[in-house]
Amino acid sequence: MKPHQKNRSRAYYRHHRRRVIRRKAKIAEYNGWYVPSNGYFAKGKVHCSCWMCSQKTNKDGFPHSQVIQLERLNSQLSDYYSEEE
Template sequence: MKNRKRANTRHQRRRVIQQKLFVVRNVWGRDGEEHIPHPFIVHPGKLAKGKLHCSCRMCKYDKHYQIPKPTVVSKLAVMQQEVDEYLSEE
């Protein structure tokens, strides 16, 4: 394991916070000019602790439009190939 300095840790934390703050402001449409600002805008350090859990159609495109994941597609193809081989033996 590499020895990393505190400056690197702070840089990564600041980078992640800025990325999530961009999502809160621009994707969720929350700005600091509102009457009651969003808690993440008041205390942006909370954004370093976890995920945003966005379930909009832009972030969860595959889920909303029933598009199977590539791993599922490849497993189904392998299963279909095995079924075809089994039926061709008979």
Template sequence: MKPNRKKRNQAYFRHHRKRVIQRKKRLSAHRGWVAKFDGAFSKGKIHCSCWMCSEKTNRLGHPKSELSRIANCQEQLLDYDF
């Protein structure tokens, strides 16, 4: 037996694609980015992946737990100096 699925028409998918594009256009306008076509925003992420804009903790090659361990050691050293 096949599961009971909802049938969705083209208008449903068109609506959600338009909604996503509008959201990404607002974000890109805020950043000052320009796209030739609106459809470029229909798929994928919109963010800068350079090392300065990246908020990922492993950009230095260390996992988050290791970075917190290093910060903790540095804090202990500062406390020891005083």
């Protein structure tokens, strides 16, 4: 069995972490967001992915799978309310 060997050095990981943080900080600066320190950008996303902010959903509508799911939910609701009467 081979001993555990690292493929990449610490400098490699530091470089890419700095690169990603720099990119996200530029996005935040462009949008005018207040950020106390750049460490907030070490992980995670910079954009909001809610349905109101997502450009793709607003432009193209919901994906086909979600349209079908919404239709099923609406039919279940209509069936439920028609059974009560």
